[in-house]
Amino acid sequence: MNLEVLRDIDAIEPVRGRWRELAEGVAFRQPEWLLSWWENFRVEGTELFVCILRDEEQEVRVLAPWYLHRASRTLRCLGDGVVATDYCSILVDSRFSDRPLVDLFAAKLLLAGAGSDEWSSLYLEAIDRHDEVMEAFCAAMRARGSHVHRGHCANTWRVDVRDGWEPFLQGLSRNARKALRSRARVLDTMEVRWVRSEEDLARFFPVLVELHQKRRRALRDAGCFADPRFEAFLREASARLREREQLQAFSIWSDGRPIAADIGFRARDRWLCYQSGLEPDALSLEPGKLANVCIIREAGNRGIHIIDFLRGDEPYKRQLRADPHPACDLILLKPGMAGELRNAALLLRTGARRARDELRDVLTDLKVRAQAAWGALRGRRRTDAGGPSATVAGDDQD
Numbered sequence: 001m002n003l004e005v006l007r008d009i010d011a012i013e014p015v016r017g018r019w020r021e022l023a024e025g026v027a028f029r030q031p032e033w034l035l036s037w038w039e040n041f042r043v044e045g046t047e048l049f050v051c052i053l054r055d056e057e058q059e060v061r062v063l064a065p066w067y068l069h070r071a072s073r074t075l076r077c078l079g080d081g082v083v084a085t086d087y088c089s090i091l092v093d094s095r096f097s098d099r100p101l102v103d104l105f106a107a108k109l110l111l112a113g114a115g116s117d118e119w120s121s122l123y124l125e126a127i128d129r130h131d132e133v134m135e136a137f138c139a140a141m142r143a144r145g146s147h148v149h150r151g152h153c154a155n156t157w158r159v160d161v162r163d164g165w166e167p168f169l170q171g172l173s174r175n176a177r178k179a180l181r182s183r184a185r186v187l188d189t190m191e192v193r194w195v196r197s198e199e200d201l202a203r204f205f206p207v208l209v210e211l212h213q214k215r216r217r218a219l220r221d222a223g224c225f226a227d228p229r230f231e232a233f234l235r236e237a238s239a240r241l242r243e244r245e246q247l248q249a250f251s252i253w254s255d256g257r258p259i260a261a262d263i264g265f266r267a268r269d270r271w272l273c274y275q276s277g278l279e280p281d282a283l284s285l286e287p288g289k290l291a292n293v294c295i296i297r298e299a300g301n302r303g304i305h306i307i308d309f310l311r312g313d314e315p316y317k318r319q320l321r322a323d324p325h326p327a328c329d330l331i332l333l334k335p336g337m338a339g340e341l342r343n344a345a346l347l348l349r350t351g352a353r354r355a356r357d358e359l360r361d362v363l364t365d366l367k368v369r370a371q372a373a374w375g376a377l378r379g380r381r382r383t384d385a386g387g388p389s390a391t392v393a394g395d396d397q398d
Contacts, residue, residue, distance in 0.1 A: 001053050001054060001055050001056070001061065001104060001108070002053070002054050002108075003051060003052070003053055003105070003108035003109065003111075003112055004051070004052050004053075004054065005049055005050070005051055005052075005112075006048060006050040006051075006052065007047055007048050007049065007050075008047075008048060009035070009048070012031070012035070012048070012050060015052060015060055015063070016031050018059075018060045018063070019031045019060075019063055019065070019091070020032075022060070022063050022091035022092070022093065023091055024094065024268070025246075025266070025267060025268040026087060026267040026268065027241055027246050027265035027266060027267050027272060028079065028085050028086060028087050028088065028265070028267070028272065029065070029087065029088065029089060029091060030241075030244075032237060032240035032241050032244065032246075033079060033085070033237045033240075033241065033265075034065050034078040034079045034085070035078075036233050036236040036237035036240065037078055037079045037083055037085070037233055037237070038067065038078055039233075039236070040229045040230075040232045040233035040236070041081065041083065041229055041233060042067075045069065045070050045071050046067050046068060046069050046070065047067065047068050047070070048067050048068075048078075049066045049067050049068040049075055049119075050063065050064065050065055050066060050067075050078075051063070051064040051066060051105075051109065052064075053101070053104065053105050053108060059093075060093075061092070061093045061096065061101055062090060062091065062092050062093070062101055062102070062104075062105045063090070063091045064090045064091070064105070065077065065078045065079075065088070065091070066078065066122075068118070068119060072121075073117065073118065073119050073120040073121065074119065074120070074121050074122065074123050075119050075121070075122045075123070076122070076123050076124070076125070077124050077125055080125040080126075081125075082224060082227065082230065083230070083233065084126070084310075084311060085125075085126070086126050086128075086156055086272075086310050086311050086327070087126075087128055087131075087156075087267070088124065088125070088126065088127065089127070089128070089131050089133055089134055090102065090105065090133050090134065090137055092133050098132060098133050098136055099136045102133055102136040102137050102140055103136070103140045105137070105140075106137055106140035106141050106144065107140070107144065110141070110144055110146070110334065110335065113334055117338075119334065120333070120334050120336075120338050120339065120342070121331060121332060121333050121334060121339070121342065122330070122331070122332040123329070123330070123331055124329070124330040124331075124332070125153070125329050126153050126311060126327045126328075126329065127153075127327060127328055127329070127330050128156070128325065128326075128327055129325070129326040129327060129328055130325060130326075134330070138330065138332065141332050144335065145335030145339075146332050146333055146334060146335055146339070147332070147333040147339060147340075147342075147343040147346075148330065148331070148332050148333075149330070149331040149332075149333075149343075149346050150328040150329070150330060150331075151328060151329035151330075151331065152328070152329070153311070153327040153328050153329050154311045154312050154313050154327065155311070155312075155313055155324035155325055155326055155327060156308060156309070156310050156311050156324075156325045156327055157308070157309040157310070157312075157313075157317040157318075157322035157323065157324055157325070158270075158306050158307065158308045158309070158322055158323055158325060159296070159306070159307040159309070159320055159321065159322045159323075160305065160306060160323075161296055161299045161300065161304065161305065161306070161307055162269075162305035162306070164300045165296060165297050165300065168296060169181070171321060172321060176319070180293060183286065183289055183290055183293045184293050184297065186285070186290065187252070187290050187293055187294060190252055190253060190254045190259075190290070191252070191253040191254075192250055192251075192252055192253075192294055193250060193251045193252075193253060194249070194250045195242070195247060195249040195250065198239070198242070201238060201239060201242060201247070201249070204249055204250075204251060204261065204263075205231075205235060205238075207251050207258045207261045207277070208249075208251070208261040208263060208275070208276075208277050209225045209231060209277070210277070211258060211259075211260065211261050211276075211277025211278055211279055212224070212225055212261070212275065212276065212277030212278075213225050213226070213277070214277070214278075214279065214280055215277055215278045215279075215280055218280040224275070234263070234275070238263065241265055241266075245266070246265050246266040246267075247263075247265060247266075248263070248264040248265060248266060248271055248272075248302070249261075249262065249263040249264065250262060250291075250294065252287060252290055252291060252294065254282065254285060257279070257282075258279065259278070259279040259282040259285055259287040259290075260276065260277065260278050260279070260287035260288065260290060260291045261276060261277045262275075262276045262277075262291045262294075262295065263275050263276070264295075266302075266304075267308070269303065269304060269305040269306060270304065270305070270306040270307075270308045271295060271299060271302075271304045271306070271307050271308060272308050272310060273295065273307065273308065273309050273310060274310065276288065276291060288316070289316075292316070292320065295307055296320075307322075309322055311327065331346065
């Protein structure tokens with residue numbers, strides 16, 4: 001098998017369809033998403049570095065959707081950074097066993113890189129810890145002398161709704177069931193506008209942008225649409241994925257005005273909930289919770305089994321009984337002197353971070369103990385001055 005590196009869009013065109021096949025319906029792995037990102041977020045000093053492994057019949061068996069950051073000599077996943085693309089991976093032909101193909105790909109990648117200093121490391125963001133292909137790749141690289149480091153990354157969160165709305169409710173507490181049913185009744189009094197056509201999408205986007213930015217500004221945050229590149233990227237990716245019937249977008253209207261907008265994408269039987277916006281002046285209506293009810297109820301109509309709230313450990317995900325799925329940032333170092341030096345630096349930094357965290361824990365514990373001792377001392381003084389009742393009253397006010 002032969003390894004090739006595709007470095008421009010023209011070189012990718014002949015394999016675009018095959019790329020889509022290898023992505024197996026996961027929107028965030030498809031060229032519609034990742035090349036839209038490249039077209040809008042490419043910066044000076046970067047170039048495409050899409051690696052493909054062909055068999056003897058020139059069929060693409062493995063595809064790694066990466067780009068090269070020249071200054072740091074680092075290979076990175078297309079779609080990383082502020083766009084926060086989850087579930088990036090190396091795409092492997094599922095008709096064959098993953099491990100031998102991944103092992104061969106790692107061997108070819110390192111062999112091609114041995115005579116060049118073009119890249120020295122890989123930084124792969126938000127990799128699913130349950131991704132067997134990526135685990136096999138890490139093992140294959142480590143077996144050939146690469147150092148592998150795993151960095152912290154927020155969990156992704158999933159809710160299983162394959163049995164429908166009512167069975168989902170039965171898995172919740174009595175109070176949670178009551179609250180969701182109440183919100184469902186409120187939602188039924190409102191208008192839900194689904195995006196089905198190109199015209200719908202054109203009308204939807206200004207609503208999404210306005211509501212998202214209003215909510216973020218209310219929280220004193222710039223909002224992702226403050227960067228014009230982000231809006232251009234999401235518009236293009238959404239339009240391309242709508243054509244493939246993978247766009248899941250809607251807005252909720254109350255009394256003739258939009259109070260919520262939500263955009264997501266389909267990944268086989270999963271609904272990837274990507275971005276949303278809320279009307280700050282309508283928070284009393286709980287528009288975010290109404291949007292979640294809308295998604296969960298609609299899932300069954302669309303053959304969706306899993307609602308995936310993606311990366312981030314926000315409290316509402318636990319409230320919906322979502323299950324956390326761990327992710328990590330991967331750093332893989334090419335074997336050689338440069339890799340050994342970088343590995344030593346990373347180990348020192350990791351050790352310093354661990355020592356800092358341990359020191360913080362000790363100081364926090366000392367603070368808690370000191371506050372408890374001070375509280376006990378004040379309590380004794382108050383008891384001496386005015387009896388037990390004075391102590392209780394004073395502690396309540398503190």
